[in-house]
Amino acid sequence: MLEHHPDLTASVIYGLGWLYLLLFLMNTLWVWRSYHHDGEVKMFGQGVPVASFWALYAAMLGMVATAHLTGSDNPQMFLLRMPDAFKSAVDSVSGPVSFFSLSVGLFVAVILLREWIVKPTVGWILLNASLIFLALSMTDYDFRQIVGKPDNVPIVAMLFICAFFTWLSFACAVENDQRKAAGKPLYSQEKNEKILVWPDLVYSELICMVLVTALLVAWGIVLQAPLEEPASSAKTPNPSKAPWYFLGLQEMLVYYDPWMAGVVLPSMILVGLMAIPYIDFNKLGNGYYTFNERKFAISTFLFGFLPLWVAMIVLGTFLRGPNWNFFGPYEFWDVHKLELLNNVNVSEWFWYKVMNTKMPVAPAGSDPGTQAGYILLREWLGLLLTFAYLAVLPPLMAVTIFRKFFVKMGFIRFMVLSNLILFMASLPIKMVLRWSFNLKYIVAIPEWFFNI
Amino acid sequence: MSVGDYIRGSQIWKSIFRHPAPVDRRNRVVVMLTNFFLHLHPVSIKQQGIALSYTWCMGGITFFLFLVETITGVLLMFYYRPTLQFAFNDILALRDVTTLGIMREIHRWAAHAMVITVWLHMYRVFLTGSYKPPREFNWVIGVLLLVLTLLLSFTGYLLPWDQLAIWAITVGSNMARATPFLGYEGPGAQLLNIGGFDLITNGSDARFLLLGGRFVGEGTLNRFYILHCVAIPLVVALLIAIHFWRVRKDGGISQPL
Numbered sequence: 001m002l003e004h005h006p007d008l009t010a011s012v013i014y015g016l017g018w019l020y021l022l023l024f025l026m027n028t029l030w031v032w033r034s035y036h037h038d039g040e041v042k043m044f045g046q047g048v049p050v051a052s053f054w055a056l057y058a059a060m061l062g063m064v065a066t067a068h069l070t071g072s073d074n075p076q077m078f079l080l081r082m083p084d085a086f087k088s089a090v091d092s093v094s095g096p097v098s099f100f101s102l103s104v105g106l107f108v109a110v111i112l113l114r115e116w117i118v119k120p121t122v123g124w125i126l127l128n129a130s131l132i133f134l135a136l137s138m139t140d141y142d143f144r145q146i147v148g149k150p151d152n153v154p155i156v157a158m159l160f161i162c163a164f165f166t167w168l169s170f171a172c173a174v175e176n177d178q179r180k181a182a183g184k185p186l187y188s189q190e191k192n193e194k195i196l197v198w199p200d201l202v203y204s205e206l207i208c209m210v211l212v213t214a215l216l217v218a219w220g221i222v223l224q225a226p227l228e229e230p231a232s233s234a235k236t237p238n239p240s241k242a243p244w245y246f247l248g249l250q251e252m253l254v255y256y257d258p259w260m261a262g263v264v265l266p267s268m269i270l271v272g273l274m275a276i277p278y279i280d281f282n283k284l285g286n287g288y289y290t291f292n293e294r295k296f297a298i299s300t301f302l303f304g305f306l307p308l309w310v311a312m313i314v315l316g317t318f319l320r321g322p323n324w325n326f327f328g329p330y331e332f333w334d335v336h337k338l339e340l341l342n343n344v345n346v347s348e349w350f351w352y353k354v355m356n357t358k359m360p361v362a363p364a365g366s367d368p369g370t371q372a373g374y375i376l377l378r379e380w381l382g383l384l385l386t387f388a389y390l391a392v393l394p395p396l397m398a399v400t401i402f403r404k405f406f407v408k409m410g411f412i413r414f415m416v417l418s419n420l421i422l423f424m425a426s427l428p429i430k431m432v433l434r435w436s437f438n439l440k441y442i443v444a445i446p447e448w449f450f451n452i
Numbered sequence: 453m454s455v456g457d458y459i460r461g462s463q464i465w466k467s468i469f470r471h472p473a474p475v476d477r478r479n480r481v482v483v484m485l486t487n488f489f490l491h492l493h494p495v496s497i498k499q500q501g502i503a504l505s506y507t508w509c510m511g512g513i514t515f516f517l518f519l520v521e522t523i524t525g526v527l528l529m530f531y532y533r534p535t536l537q538f539a540f541n542d543i544l545a546l547r548d549v550t551t552l553g554i555m556r557e558i559h560r561w562a563a564h565a566m567v568i569t570v571w572l573h574m575y576r577v578f579l580t581g582s583y584k585p586p587r588e589f590n591w592v593i594g595v596l597l598l599v600l601t602l603l604l605s606f607t608g609y610l611l612p613w614d615q616l617a618i619w620a621i622t623v624g625s626n627m628a629r630a631t632p633f634l635g636y637e638g639p640g641a642q643l644l645n646i647g648g649f650d651l652i653t654n655g656s657d658a659r660f661l662l663l664g665g666r667f668v669g670e671g672t673l674n675r676f677y678i679l680h681c682v683a684i685p686l687v688v689a690l691l692i693a694i695h696f697w698r699v700r701k702d703g704g705i706s707q708p709l
Contacts (some may be wrong), residue, residue: 154561154565168505168508169575169579173579188707191499192498192499193499194497194499195499196480196481196495196496197495197496197497198474198490199480201502204502208513209516212513212517212520213520216520216562217554219557219561220558223557223561224547224557225557225561227544227614228616229614230540230614231540231615231617232615233618235615237615237619241619241620242620243605243606243609243620243624244564245567245605246602249627250623257630258626258629258630258637259638259639262627262628263627263628263630263635264632270595270599273598274591276583276591280583280584284581285580287581287706288581290581301579305575448642449638450639
């Protein structure tokens with residue numbers, strides 16, 4: 001492939017220098033913390049402070065920062081960059097399937113390994129690893145084009161912020177759960193006297209407002225708000241994307257038609273959010289962080305928020321290019337990339353493959369009732385499957401896996417809960433069906449705009 | 453007597469603040485009760501209820517960002533004219549020539565930040581179980597505020613009237629065309645006809661209502677401008693007031709009850 005653009009320029013190297021300098025300073029502080037908290041390890045028969053390893057790492061970062069800030073005569077020859085072998089390996093394995101599997105895998109790992117992940121040292125290593133990954137990736141031209149778009153910067157920030165707060169909430173939850181298990185009072189019940197709002201709360205609010213204002217002004221100075229060419233209804237950009245917070249919904253258009261992805265499923269998300277307080281019958285965990293006391297509620301909510309909302313926004317923003325094709329993080333957004341779409345409907349599979357015959361078609365000129373009858377006959381299997389999913393599964397769940405829930409919740413609450421769960425699950429189910437069987441529609445009635 | 457003491461002793465100062473400086477316990481209580489802006493707060497609060505690692509401060513930051521948006525938004529309204537002739541050029545001038553054109557940057561970045569802080573606020577409220585009785589309905593109001601925040605951001609996205617704006621709104625509003633029964637390409641819309649005359653066409657469906665036209669045009673710009681600057685902020689302000697009032701009435705900031 002032709003190299004149109006340089007991966008590295010002097011200004012990119014210089015900018016990354018500041019990032020490495022920040023990492024160096026962060027880790028210098030960490031050395032100090034480690035010296036006071038982490039103790040020693042036995043090496044060569046004598047104790048070596050753990051902090052000395054962090055000091056070595058920080059020193060290395062300091063040298064890397066210096067190398068970037070002092071620059072190079074020939075940016076193209078600069079050595080510190082993401083290796084091409086790594087980039088092409090990542091591009092070749094990345095796709096919707098591996099991305100979704102990775103995000104779900106991470107979600108499961110965070111929940112299962114929570115007691116290990118919440119250790120400060122583990123959290124710190126993960127933060128360092130992700131920042132260094134980001135810094136190295138910025139040495140790639142195509143990666144920089146997408147991540148560096150002004151409107152995409154908040155999404156990168158959001159990723160780190162979401163990861164941090166998930167980590168923090170698990171740290172509090174694990175601590176509370178361990179205290180409960182040991183029969184001790186919650187963290188929040190110790191040192192919990194009443195204090196006056198002036199000055200303790202009013203001043204922290206003031207400080208917070210000052211910091212947010214400073215951040216916004218600095219952000220506004222460093223990064224200009226995007227303004228493209230004047231609007232023209234004749235020139236459709238490719239890809240055309242909705243505002244970033246709706247890109248998870250736009251990504252759902254790959255699997256569902258607009259009436260589902262754009263109207264029904266978003267409405268179900270909102271109805272489901274509003275219904276949460278009325279279907280969560282668990283009285284525990286009111287006003288403190290916990291995981292063990294609310295395993296089902298928290299896992300379900302986190303699954304909806306992290307892999308199905310945040311990760312889908314990341315996918316829609318960074319990895320979907322022209323024609324909504326998937327592109328790896330280091331891949332050039334080629335308008336001419338072709339992806340074969342050879343998906344089949346349940347009805348096509350049933351009539352062509354199983355029955356080995358033609359689809360039933362109403363005779364030309366027949367009245368609307370007859371036509372509707374033929375359409376329903378054509379799609380009978382998909383309609384039956386959909387009906388079974390929404391009407392047969394809830395009672396089946398009530399007597400099996402959700403038996404305890406059903407007993408405690410009563411009929412109406414349980415039906416609301418089970419239908420919400422089924423709607424939420426309908427997205428990953430359709431994804432898996434698409435990837436494994438090339439399934440297009442379960443029910444395909446384009447005559448009525450009714451495709452599921 | 454110092455100048456400061458003279459001012460604080462004057463009739464004007466006392467008529468505004470009604471009590472001495474909040475330097476002792478009594479006046480720290482009184483200031484919370486007599487100041488309009490501070491009376492949103494209780495007088496005293498549980499220490500752990502306001503611990504940063506517990507609240508993350510996200511609800512407060514969201515409210516502050518709403519105020520930033522209001523102030524910068526009003527300043528931008530003095531300058532920006534929502535017509536096809538002027539919209540783009542006014543934004544261009546804000547970028548290139550206007551003094552304090554940085555208001556547009558602050559407005560846009562604060563809008564992005566507000567979407568994120570609303571999510572994080574809900575995330576914290578969920579993880580601490582703060583929607584549980586008696587606070588169920590305040591969570592519902594919070595979800596409505598989430599929707600309105602997204603709609604505020606969405607309607608504002610169109611106003612620069614550049615390629616980014618109209619195509620993002622086109623993609624987003626195309627969904628409305630597929631609304632069941634109410635969109636002309638939605639399932640069930642064909643059923644709504646009287647004697648073979650369709651009630652739902654591309655000139656009468658949900659998308660037309662949203663855009664004020666069959667495509668994103670002058671009518672849309674005007675409609676989104678009014679929604680963005682007047683209609684939605686008014687509703688948001690009302691809901692914020694109810695949201696805060698209920699926080700107080702439902703036992704203050706979330707803590708074990």
